[in-house]
Amino acid sequence: MDLREVPEFIVVxxxxxxxxxxxxxxxxxxxxxxxxxxxxxxxxxALIPDADFTTIRATDPDQHRYLIGDDFEGIPSHRLAQGAQxxxxxxxxxxxxxxxxxxxxxxxxxxxxxxYGGLGAAWGAGCCVYSRSELLxxxxxxxxxxxxYETVASRIGISGETDDVSRxxxxxxxxxxxxxELDETASHLYQSYRRRRGGLARRGIYMGRPxxxxxxxxxxxxxxxxYRDMDYYSDHDRSVxxxxxxxxxLKAHPRFxxxxxxxxxxxxxxxxxxRVETMDVETGDRLTHVARRLVxxxxxxxxxxxxxxxxxxxxxxxxxxxxxxxxxxCLQPSMVGRAMSPRKLGLAQLAMxxxxxxxxxxxxxxxxxxxxxxxxxxxxxxxxxDYVDGRILMRYLLPGIxxxxxxxxxxPGPGRFMRLEPHAGSPTGDRLHVEYVLTPQExxxxxxxxxxxTGALRVLGSWAIKRIQPGIGASIHYAGTLPFAADGRPFSxxxxxxxxxxxxxxxxxxxxxxxxxxxGLTLSLxxxxxNVAAEALRRA
Amino acid sequence: xASLDLYVAAMDALALDIPEEDRALLAFVSRHxxxxxxxDAGLALRRPSSVIRTxxxxxxxxxxxxxxxxxxxxxxxxxVLYAVYAAFVAVRAAxxxxxxxxxxxxx
Numbered sequence: 001m002d003l004r005e006v007p008e009f010i011v012v013x014x015x016x017x018x019x020x021x022x023x024x025x026x027x028x029x030x031x032x033x034x035x036x037x038x039x040x041x042x043x044x045x046a047l048i049p050d051a052d053f054t055t056i057r058a059t060d061p062d063q064h065r066y067l068i069g070d071d072f073e074g075i076p077s078h079r080l081a082q083g084a085q086x087x088x089x090x091x092x093x094x095x096x097x098x099x100x101x102x103x104x105x106x107x108x109x110x111x112x113x114x115x116y117g118g119l120g121a122a123w124g125a126g127c128c129v130y131s132r133s134e135l136l137x138x139x140x141x142x143x144x145x146x147x148x149y150e151t152v153a154s155r156i157g158i159s160g161e162t163d164d165v166s167r168x169x170x171x172x173x174x175x176x177x178x179x180x181e182l183d184e185t186a187s188h189l190y191q192s193y194r195r196r197r198g199g200l201a202r203r204g205i206y207m208g209r210p211x212x213x214x215x216x217x218x219x220x221x222x223x224x225x226x227y228r229d230m231d232y233y234s235d236h237d238r239s240v241x242x243x244x245x246x247x248x249x250l251k252a253h254p255r256f257x258x259x260x261x262x263x264x265x266x267x268x269x270x271x272x273x274x275r276v277e278t279m280d281v282e283t284g285d286r287l288t289h290v291a292r293r294l295v296x297x298x299x300x301x302x303x304x305x306x307x308x309x310x311x312x313x314x315x316x317x318x319x320x321x322x323x324x325x326x327x328x329x330c331l332q333p334s335m336v337g338r339a340m341s342p343r344k345l346g347l348a349q350l351a352m353x354x355x356x357x358x359x360x361x362x363x364x365x366x367x368x369x370x371x372x373x374x375x376x377x378x379x380x381x382x383x384x385x386d387y388v389d390g391r392i393l394m395r396y397l398l399p400g401i402x403x404x405x406x407x408x409x410x411x412p413g414p415g416r417f418m419r420l421e422p423h424a425g426s427p428t429g430d431r432l433h434v435e436y437v438l439t440p441q442e443x444x445x446x447x448x449x450x451x452x453x454t455g456a457l458r459v460l461g462s463w464a465i466k467r468i469q470p471g472i473g474a475s476i477h478y479a480g481t482l483p484f485a486a487d488g489r490p491f492s493x494x495x496x497x498x499x500x501x502x503x504x505x506x507x508x509x510x511x512x513x514x515x516x517x518x519x520g521l522t523l524s525l526x527x528x529x530x531n532v533a534a535e536a537l538r539r540a
Numbered sequence: 541x542a543s544l545d546l547y548v549a550a551m552d553a554l555a556l557d558i559p560e561e562d563r564a565l566l567a568f569v570s571r572h573x574x575x576x577x578x579x580d581a582g583l584a585l586r587r588p589s590s591v592i593r594t595x596x597x598x599x600x601x602x603x604x605x606x607x608x609x610x611x612x613x614x615x616x617x618x619x620v621l622y623a624v625y626a627a628f629v630a631v632r633a634a635x636x637x638x639x640x641x642x643x644x645x646x647x
Contacts (some may be wrong), residue, residue: 057610064546064605072550075601077594337618337626376613377601381588386581386640387596389633391613396626398615 007031007257010276010291012306014038015118015510016522017529018297019243020152021508022250024533025295028070030540031255034247035289037114037281039096043070044089050236053229053373054342067232067375076378079174087232087374090122100263101302102423102431108322109473110434112301114263114281117244119299119476120522124347127158128519129171131360137515139484140528141495147271148527154324156241156526159216159225163210164197168353168363168519177216179209180225185335185370185399186349204358205456210351210367213241213523229373231346240347262287265428266309267294269503279427293504293536295531298479300510301418306430306484307491308420311501315364317417320436320493321480321516324408325447326469328454329382330462335400346373352404354452362409364449365518369403382466400497402462406453407475407518408446414440419513428452436472456535459501477521479510496539497532504539508532546602562591568647575643581633582640602608 007030012023014036025032044066049056056063068074073282077084083507086093089270095117108355129149135142150173160170182190193200193207210257217224218227222245223237235242264279269275274294278287296303304318330396349366355363371379376394379401383390415437423431439448454464485492488500493512499505508529510521558566563584569576569592583590604613618624 054614057614058578058607063607064602067605068601072553072598072601075550075598257555337622340615341618374617375601376603377597377604380600381593381597384584384588384637385548385633386575386577386636387585387600388580389629389636390584393602393626395612395614395616396618396622446630 005031006097006273007033007291009033009536010035010274011291011294011295011297011508012036012276013118013245013297013299013302014116015113015297015299016123016243016526017118017509018118019120019246019294020155020526020529021295021297021533023155023246023430024254024416025537026250026253026256026463028534028537030537032250033257033289033291034250034270035259035262035264035276035278036116037096037100037263038116038258039092039114040116041089041092044186044446044459045234047236048230048236051228051386052342053344056230070375074150078313078379082175083155085183086122089233093119093122100427100463101305102426103301103434104421104423104431104433105436107472108434108436109471110301110478112299116260117242117247120243123213123242123522124367124520125213126348126351127153127160127213128169128365128521129173130169130517130519130524132514134360134517134519137361138517139512139514140496140524141531144531145200145524145527146172148530149523151530152523152526155246156213156214157222158211159214160211161209163208164206165210165351165353167360168206168355168365169208169351170211179228180212180214180216180345180349181343182349183341183344183370184338185332185340186368188335189402189460189462190350190369196459199204200456200459203452203456204354204356204502205352205452206355207350207352209239210247210348212347214347215239225345227343227345229342229344229346232373240386249275258439261427263427264298264306266306267505268310268506274504275458284427293506293540295506295536296499296531297508300481301432303507303509303511304418304481305420305430307499309428311491312420314407314421315419317419318414318481318493319412320418320434321410321412321478321513322416322436322472323475323477323516323518324472325475326406326446326450328404328406328450328467328468329379329465330404330454330457331397331465332462334461338399340372340399342371344372348382348405352453352456354449363518364409364453365407365520366453367405369405371401371403374395404437404453404457406450406472407477407494407520408449409518410516412480412483413442415439421454438472477516479513479521482507482511483514484512497528506532543602545643550598550602552596556591556594557617557641558591559578564647565590565592565644578636578640580640582642582644585637586644591603
């Protein structure tokens, strides 16, 4: 791109939504400048051998560097911190976040990213298609989303199965790749489900294989998944989709320009131009970028900051949605002391859905992971016994342990909002203040539904050990700050993603969703970003 | 880097702030090294986030990433008498926790 030209579009952010929007814009013939802080891992990626987890554990003398980190950042802490659950090679995702994206809250523990590929660089790859009623409740057009799901699926590659849960995961998606192989623990659990599925269905419980943005067949420079169980540490084969892969690909395009170190702070419309102010995170220099149109894809919280700075007043509050989340370590006694194959997937291998009335409109989702590559030292502190005996017992227990992550649907409520407030300690002079409180009735309903899930797991021979509630925000599923509204009220989005009160500012992330189903939202975010970008192209 | 050197580096890097209640426990286990397992077990029940548990966790993590010790931390296939052995370890752990909880309260 000729740098003297004013690009048609500026896209802010390189995460799942920014990458999808940018690709749609480039495919549609537009010129695009992507503004991104773009932190990358410069420390660990080169250290990680191209081998499977058990081989690495037995042979690599430098494994401590990427398993626990040069600064020992991978060792779990009792303090709630950005990226606490990330492995050291994924920590770049949250670099600079505490400094540039400060949040003041006693009730909400967010995770955001200024990394290259955003939160998508550490995404668990789970893909779900929202049902028609979920789409309508969220404010999304079911017909347009159906088509966008297909487009995104063909771009990123999704593997999955037609089974009892495909109506919740990959409904209607064509071209699914074959599903991943289950390991022994997951396979045992799934076989138990297959024998009892009739009775569980009467309780509204369904189990099956999740759809994953993971290749099980070679595709271009990306390789079929090799079951190395290093999914939380490296992207050697590029088999799991990461948004930076799309951005890497776009960088070769003459109409695409990528600007890193650029932290977008605000925008201003002037005639048929939009000026976007950025701060260089290395030098602190403030720069202005000009385009004809702007696509904000900074994540729900990041976009809210930019919009509030650009349009807000001190008292302006915005609503917020976040899926309540718990995780439950479970034990399958029949698997204790069984052999674990070196071939393994670290990501979710099974998914369970609680759909009490069978309408696919108020669904709770549980993702089921077997455990090994995240190491004993991450779970030993959870056991109420000493480390010496804990280690001995855990070696037997590990093949029987599953971690069940449970997401609940969420609707707007009065105790859930955010505002921007002055804060002298941040480079932008402000911070988000967030309050997020669930009512006692909501908490009871969450507990009740989790009991249904753990009860179903017990029927399958997997016993819940404890229920861990990491706090609101830990789901990393955020939405609803600028809810879709047809009347163009301030701080809302039109159906096409256009920000009310602006000519050509479009929001491509989840800010507009009025309802947050429990199902993983990333595929829907990407599909919406594609639609928003396509609409912006049409208007241009 | 040897595991002990790594542990020293970790303690430097983490710069753990040791509260008064943990100072007394640390002094006790330094004088009576036999009590380490009991204090660990007691803290696991009463105060899992104590600095002493954190120090043990750091050492455990460092040992786990030593390739010469990897077998001691990877899943093990059960042997014929594994149930007896596991039951013995579980009972031992429970006893240590019970005695340790009293010890931690007493120190």
